[in-house]
Amino acid sequence: DSHIQYERVGADVTMKCGSMDWDAAVTWTANGTDIDESHLNGSYLILKNVDLSQSGQYSCYEGSSWHLKYQTSLRVGTPPKEPLLMCRSNNYPKGFYCSWHLPTPTYIPNSFNISVIHGTKDMVCEKDTIPKNRCHIRYLQLFSTVKYKVTLTVTNALGKNFTTLTFDEFAIVKPDPPESVVAKPVPNNPRRLEVSWQNPSSWPDPESFPLKFFLRYRPLILDQWQHVELSDGTSHTITDAYAGKEYIIQVAAKDNDIGTWSDWSVAVHATPWTEEPKHLTTEAQITETTSASTSSFMAPPTTKICDKGAVVGSGAMAVCWTAGLVVAAYSVLFI
Amino acid sequence: MAAADSPSAALRRDLCSRGIRLAGKMRADVVDLLDAYVEQQGLDASASVAAVEGVPLAAVERWDEQTGTQRLLENLAAYRAFRALLAQMLEEQREQLGEADAGLGRALAAVLLQVSAFAYHLEELLRLESRGIPGAEEDGPPPPPRLSLFEQKLRGLGVLRELAQWAVRSVRDLRQLAKPGPATGAAPGLAESP
Numbered sequence: 428d429s430h431i432q433y434e435r436v437g438a439d440v441t442m443k444c445g446s447m448d449w450d451a452a453v454t455w456t457a458n459g460t461d462i463d464e465s466h467l468n469g470s471y472l473i474l475k476n477v478d479l480s481q482s483g484q485y486s487c488y489e490g491s492s493w494h495l496k497y498q499t500s501l502r503v504g505t506p507p508k509e510p511l512l513m514c515r516s517n518n519y520p521k522g523f524y525c526s527w528h529l530p531t532p533t534y535i536p537n538s539f540n541i542s543v544i545h546g547t548k549d550m551v552c553e554k555d556t557i558p559k560n561r562c563h564i565r566y567l568q569l570f571s572t573v574k575y576k577v578t579l580t581v582t583n584a585l586g587k588n589f590t591t592l593t594f595d596e597f598a599i600v601k602p603d604p605p606e607s608v609v610a611k612p613v614p615n616n617p618r619r620l621e622v623s624w625q626n627p628s629s630w631p632d633p634e635s636f637p638l639k640f641f642l643r644y645r646p647l648i649l650d651q652w653q654h655v656e657l658s659d660g661t662s663h664t665i666t667d668a669y670a671g672k673e674y675i676i677q678v679a680a681k682d683n684d685i686g687t688w689s690d691w692s693v694a695v696h697a698t699p700w701t702e703e704p705k706h707l708t709t710e711a712q713i714t715e716t717t718s719a720s721t722s723s724f725m726a727p728p729t730t731k732i733c734d735k736g737a738v739v740g741s742g743a744m745a746v747c748w749t750a751g752l753v754v755a756a757y758s759v760l761f762i
Numbered sequence: 763m764a765a766a767d768s769p770s771a772a773l774r775r776d777l778c779s780r781g782i783r784l785a786g787k788m789r790a791d792v793v794d795l796l797d798a799y800v801e802q803q804g805l806d807a808s809a810s811v812a813a814v815e816g817v818p819l820a821a822v823e824r825w826d827e828q829t830g831t832q833r834l835l836e837n838l839a840a841y842r843a844f845r846a847l848l849a850q851m852l853e854e855q856r857e858q859l860g861e862a863d864a865g866l867g868r869a870l871a872a873v874l875l876q877v878s879a880f881a882y883h884l885e886e887l888l889r890l891e892s893r894g895i896p897g898a899e900e901d902g903p904p905p906p907p908r909l910s911l912f913e914q915k916l917r918g919l920g921v922l923r924e925l926a927q928w929a930v931r932s933v934r935d936l937r938q939l940a941k942p943g944p945a946t947g948a949a950p951g952l953a954e955s956p
Contacts, residue, residue, distance in 0.1 A: 569821070570822060570934075571820070571821035572819075572821070572923050572924060634941065684933055685930060
């Protein structure tokens with residue numbers, strides 16, 4: 428006759444060997460290993476201040492015959508703490524879902540019960556099979572000012588706990604992030620990147636419930652983001668990118684009228700178009716060229732750093748001037 | 763596509779677009795007014811207000827199944843009711859505070875103007891579809907029983923909250939109306955004349 432026994436971490440546990448008398452000669456095993464007699468009080472097994480590692484199969488055998496007299500599965504765990512509950516509508520106006528989890532594990536099985544009330548009306552939250560800590564509700568009404576009240580109760584063999592969430596229809600609307608974000612350079616445009624994306628596939632009716640978007644982008648070498656809010660369309664051209672720099676770009680979505688912004692989309696990387704260099708100029712070539720000249724200064728060939736589009740903002744002229752000075756200095760040294 | 767390019771379809775889309783902008787602006791102003799009202803009247807923003815008689819509820823079942831005509835008629839009835847309710851609130855405000863709270867009074871008056879304008883806009887849409895415009899009840903609903911000051915404030919809260927919901931609903935309704943409807947005029951577009 429097998430049993431399951433749930434005990435709290437830190438509890439003192441006494442196990443009786445079935446119907447055997449206290450003074451009967453018995454042997455206890457834990458997961459097949461004999462338990463030392465020091466843990467016995469007569470035929471009772473005493474476990475003090477149990478911890479998780481003591482979970483297992485405990486068996487009691489009659490002393491001489493080795494007949495199995497009692498068996499139990501000890502599960503050491505904790506009563507549930509207040510669960511964490513969140514509700515969200517990523518498919519407005521169809522409905523919303525609630526999902527939950529425990530802040531710390533209990534190490535024993537838990538059952539969850541969720542109730543949803545809208546005004547005086549009880550609503551059914553249909554549990555998802557995957558994931559199993561989630562359920563969804565179809566909206567029966569739209570545009571209601573009456574709040575929804577969701578109560579989640581978690582119960583296990585050692586106790587129960589609950590939490591309640593109250594919200595109105597608009598507040599929990601949060602789309603999934605935009606999908607299929609693509610960023611491409613624009614040919615012959617060293618400061619542009621073309622970004623496009625799609626509405627999240629979970630948003631059921633973008634025509635009637637249009638989304639607006641927030642784009643953020645920055646070169647990998649900088650920490651500060653640029654932001655652009657777009658009230659329609661699913662594409663945008665960045666026109667102030669730093670030439671030649673790799674960018675990271677993300678997009679978020681929000682219903683045009685209600686709710687909150689989605690999480691950021693998966694990041695995409697792109698580098699604006701750059702012109703193929705006409706001459707490859709290395710320091711060695713500059714040095715060789717200038718050391719061969721004894722009486723004249725040779726102007727450096729056009730280098731990329733003096734290219735107007737290839738430098739950072741207003742520093743363009745300063746960089747060109749500096750490059751000229753450096754090369755001039757080299758030339759003077761070797762005349 | 764020929765129907766979508768017809769002058770009346772283009773006009774309908776134009777009226778719907780303008781209506782959406784009007785409703786969007788109205789909602790933004792109502793939300794600001796709601797914040798100011800809660801603060802000035804010393805109310806708790808999270809207080810639940812039971813449905814008040816005469817305040818049209820924005821809540822609707824099977825919203826997506828409504829015909830275009832239903833949408834317009836329900837919207838028009840609602841905004842006509844809000845016009846009367848806001849006028850009453852303005853009157854009560856003046857009685858309570860006189861000139862002491864002119865800012866709130868001005869904000870209420872501005873929203874009342876927008877509600878009236880939107881009601882007129884809805885009438886235009888109905889005319890476009892050769893729909894008879896239901897006559898406004900000359901005397902409106904029967905005057906409500908005299909409320910205490912606190913009850914007036916709570917009712918005002920209920921009116922503004924419901925108006926904010928209606929403004930969102932109206933935007934959605936007009937977007938549905940702006941869609942090219944099927945020839946038979948079944949939901950969600952505008953139904954054809956019988």
